[in-house]
Amino acid sequence: MAASSGAVRRRSLEPAERAPGNLDAVHGRTQESGPLELDQLIHERVRLGIVSALAVNGSLTFTDLRDLLGTTDGNLSAHARRLEDAGYVACKKSFDGRTPRTEYGLTEVGKRALNAYLDHMEAIIDATRE
Numbered sequence: 001m002a003a004s005s006g007a008v009r010r011r012s013l014e015p016a017e018r019a020p021g022n023l024d025a026v027h028g029r030t031q032e033s034g035p036l037e038l039d040q041l042i043h044e045r046v047r048l049g050i051v052s053a054l055a056v057n058g059s060l061t062f063t064d065l066r067d068l069l070g071t072t073d074g075n076l077s078a079h080a081r082r083l084e085d086a087g088y089v090a091c092k093k094s095f096d097g098r099t100p101r102t103e104y105g106l107t108e109v110g111k112r113a114l115n116a117y118l119d120h121m122e123a124i125i126d127a128t129r130e
Helices: 045-057 062-069 073-085 108-129
Strands: 059-061 089-096 099-106
Touching: 045 059, 045 062, 045 073, 045 089, 045 099, 045 108, 059 062, 062 073, 062 099, 073 089, 099 108
Parallel strands: none
Antiparallel strands: 059 099, 089 099
């Protein structure tokens, strides 16, 4: 490995290399709006797991999500509530006989937010690998 001069090389993505939305992953900016941050609501591990699982499966019950993510009832409930409050997830409560059933699904707003988050992460990964 060659000796480094200590200078940090900054690389700006050319327009053709930018992700949808003109994302500049290296500098974290869009041309239209200035600074762009990762969606911190989705970026948290359990919430990312929830929206990802719902994107793949369509809808899942509370129990299915809890078991899939390996989290506690209280932890899942708190994270699902934050996503629901943001409009990313819809919650439908019903009964299966006498047993309460809570089912979650990703809303259109949630799908758009997840896609924007994934586009941002892909641009960062692509820029990092080059």
